[in-house]
Amino acid sequence: xxxxxxxxxxxxxxxxxxxxxxxxxxRAPATFHSVLGxxxxxxxxxxxxxxxxxxxxxxxxxxxxSADTPGKYADTAIKxxxxxxxxxGVMLEHLTAKITGGAAMFNTSGPLQIGExxxxxxxxxxxxxxxxxxxxxxxxxxxxxxxxxLETGMFTVETVGQEPTVF
Amino acid sequence: xxxxxxxxxxxxxxxxxxxxxxxxxxxxGLVTLSLDEVRELPLxxxxxxxxxxxxxxxxxxxxxxxxxxxxVLTFDDNSGRQLASILLSQPLPExxxxxxxxxxxxxLETGNILGCAYIGAIAKCVEQTLTPSPPYFLQDYAASVLExxxxxxxxxxxxxxxxxxxFLQKNEEVNWNVFFIPSFCxxxxxxxSLQFDEKLSDC
Numbered sequence: 001x002x003x004x005x006x007x008x009x010x011x012x013x014x015x016x017x018x019x020x021x022x023x024x025x026x027r028a029p030a031t032f033h034s035v036l037g038x039x040x041x042x043x044x045x046x047x048x049x050x051x052x053x054x055x056x057x058x059x060x061x062x063x064x065x066s067a068d069t070p071g072k073y074a075d076t077a078i079k080x081x082x083x084x085x086x087x088x089g090v091m092l093e094h095l096t097a098k099i100t101g102g103a104a105m106f107n108t109s110g111p112l113q114i115g116e117x118x119x120x121x122x123x124x125x126x127x128x129x130x131x132x133x134x135x136x137x138x139x140x141x142x143x144x145x146x147x148x149x150l151e152t153g154m155f156t157v158e159t160v161g162q163e164p165t166v167f
Numbered sequence: 168x169x170x171x172x173x174x175x176x177x178x179x180x181x182x183x184x185x186x187x188x189x190x191x192x193x194x195x196g197l198v199t200l201s202l203d204e205v206r207e208l209p210l211x212x213x214x215x216x217x218x219x220x221x222x223x224x225x226x227x228x229x230x231x232x233x234x235x236x237x238x239v240l241t242f243d244d245n246s247g248r249q250l251a252s253i254l255l256s257q258p259l260p261e262x263x264x265x266x267x268x269x270x271x272x273x274x275l276e277t278g279n280i281l282g283c284a285y286i287g288a289i290a291k292c293v294e295q296t297l298t299p300s301p302p303y304f305l306q307d308y309a310a311s312v313l314e315x316x317x318x319x320x321x322x323x324x325x326x327x328x329x330x331x332x333x334f335l336q337k338n339e340e341v342n343w344n345v346f347f348i349p350s351f352c353x354x355x356x357x358x359x360s361l362q363f364d365e366k367l368s369d370c
Contacts, residue, residue, distance in 0.1 A: 019211030020314060021321075035220060037311030038318060058210065058314075058321050069325060072210065105307070105315040106229055106237075114318050143311020145220055160222060160307050 002026045003088060018056045023071035025053035025084040028150040036101035036144045038115035040074070040122050043148050043155065044081050044131065046094035052150055053081040059114065060121030074121035078129055096134035097126050098148070098155050098167065103140050115139065135167040174361040175354075176205045179330045179347070182288035186332070186345070189284035193277065197253060199338075200281075200345065203331040213317055213327050214310040223309045224266070226278030227316075228299040230286065235350025237316035238282045238299070240274075241309055246342045247274060271304045278302040285347065293356040316348045323351040 002016055003025045014030040020039065024032065028050035034041050036056070045052035055070075055077035062073040070080035082092065102119040119138045126133055137144075137157050145158040157165045180202050187200035224247040230236040242250065251270040252259045254277070260270075279302045290297040305312060317327045327348070334343040349357065 020213060020317075021210040035214070035308045035310035035314070037308075037314040039314055058318065063322070069210070072321070103311070103315075105305075105312055106227060106303075143308040143314075145308055 002030065003084060016054075018054045020056055021058050021069050021072035023053060023055045023077060023080055023084065025051070025081070025088065026150055027051045027088075030150050032146075032148040032150070034146050036146060037103055037105045038101070038113070038118060040099055040101040040118045040138070041144075041146050041148075041155075042074075042077060042081070042122055042126075043098045044078075044085060044095045045098065045134075045148075045150070045153050046085070046090045047096070047153050048094050049088075049090050050150055050153075051085065051088055051090050052148070052153075053084050054148060055081055057118060057122060060117045074118060074125050078122075078125040078131070082129065092130065095131055096153075097131045098135040099123070099126075099133065100137045100144055100146050100155055100157050102138040103142055103144070105141065105143065137165050137167060171358055172205055172207060175328070175330075175357060176202075178289060178292045178357055178361065179205050179332075181292070182285045182347070183332050185288040186281045186285040189280050190277075190334075193280050194250075194253065197336060198250070199335045201333050201335055203333045203344075205328070205330045207326045207328050209326060210317070210321060213329060214313055221309045222306070224274065225305045225307065225309070225312055226274050226282075226302050227305060227312065228278060228282040228286075228302050230300075230350070230353070231298045234295065234297050234353050234356075235319055236286075236297075236353050237346075237348050238278075238285060239312055239316060239346045239348075240278050240281065241344045241346070242274070243342050249341075250274065250277065250343070266306075275302045275304055281345065285345070289349075289353075289357065293353070293360050295356065297353075313346065313348075316346070319350045320348065320354070328354055 018034045032054040040057040043054045058072045070076040102115040147156045183202040223241045226240040228238045251273040254273040330347040332345040
C-alpha cells in the first residue's frame, strides 16, 4: 500500500519510483526505486510495521518563500516523512534511517558540488530528530541506482563498474 | 508555449543551428542537429521514464560559475561507438569491449566542438563571454547526471528549463541527444536580452 501527499502515478505493481524532490510512504510488499546523483535518497523504516517512507532530497535547506515541495529539502523532507508515518501509526521510536547518494558527479568546484552538503544536512536533520542512522552509502563520484525493499528493510545500491552494495 | 519560452526557443534554435554547422564540418557532412524541445518541467518530470535507468556514455561541459549552465551529450553504447569509429576511420570494435582512450578522445573532441559552437551562439545573445569547461567523459546513469545538472536551477525555481536537441545522421534520427540546462541567472540574462531586442523591434 502506498501513502503519500503527492500523486501515486509513480507506482507500477509494487514498485514505487521516487522522483526528484518527491516523498512516498508505503507498506510491504513494495519497493522504492530511484536513481541518484548528488541528491540523497533517505528512507525512514520500521521493521516492526514493515512500513517506511522515502524522500529524494535535492538541496540542504528550504529557501524562504520557496514553494511547498517538502521532499526537495533535507530540513523539510525528514519532518514530512515523520508526519506521513505517524498518520499510519508508525512513531519515531520505531524508526531507523538509511541514506545513499550525495555524489560529486562533475569535475568542477562551486555550487554544482552540492552532494557533500546534502549528506551533512540530512545527517544533521536525522540527529536533530533523534533517528538512528542504520546504514549509509554516500559520496563518491558515480551515480547510483537504488532499491529499498520494505519486506527486508534493505537498500540495494548499484554503481557503474562495481558490485552492488546491500545494507 | 509561454511567450518567454517562445523567445528562448529562438535562442536555442540559433545555438542548435551553429552547433549543427560545426558538427557537419567535423563529420564531413555526415551528422547534423535539430532542435527537439524547449521545456519547462516540474522537478519530478525532468528525467523521463525513457531515460530513467539508462546507462549511457556522456560528454559534459559546464559553464563558468558566474554564468552557469551545463551541456550534456548522451550516446548509447552502439551510437557512441559508431561515431567514434567514423571519426577515427576505424572498424567498429566487438560488442562489450572497453572504450579505449582514442575513442573517448574522439567523443570529447566532438563535445568540445559542438559545445563551443552552441555556447558561442548563446554568448552572442547575452552579449557576454561564456567560458565552457574542458569536456569530460562519463559512463553513468543518465538520470544521475541530469539530476546534477539541474541542481543550480532547482535552488531558485520549481520549474526547470531544459533544451533537448536531436542528432541526425544522413537525415535519419540516431540515438544521441544534447541537453542544455542553463543556470537560473543565465536564463534571466537570455530573457532580458530578448525582451530588450523585442521592444526595439516594436519601435
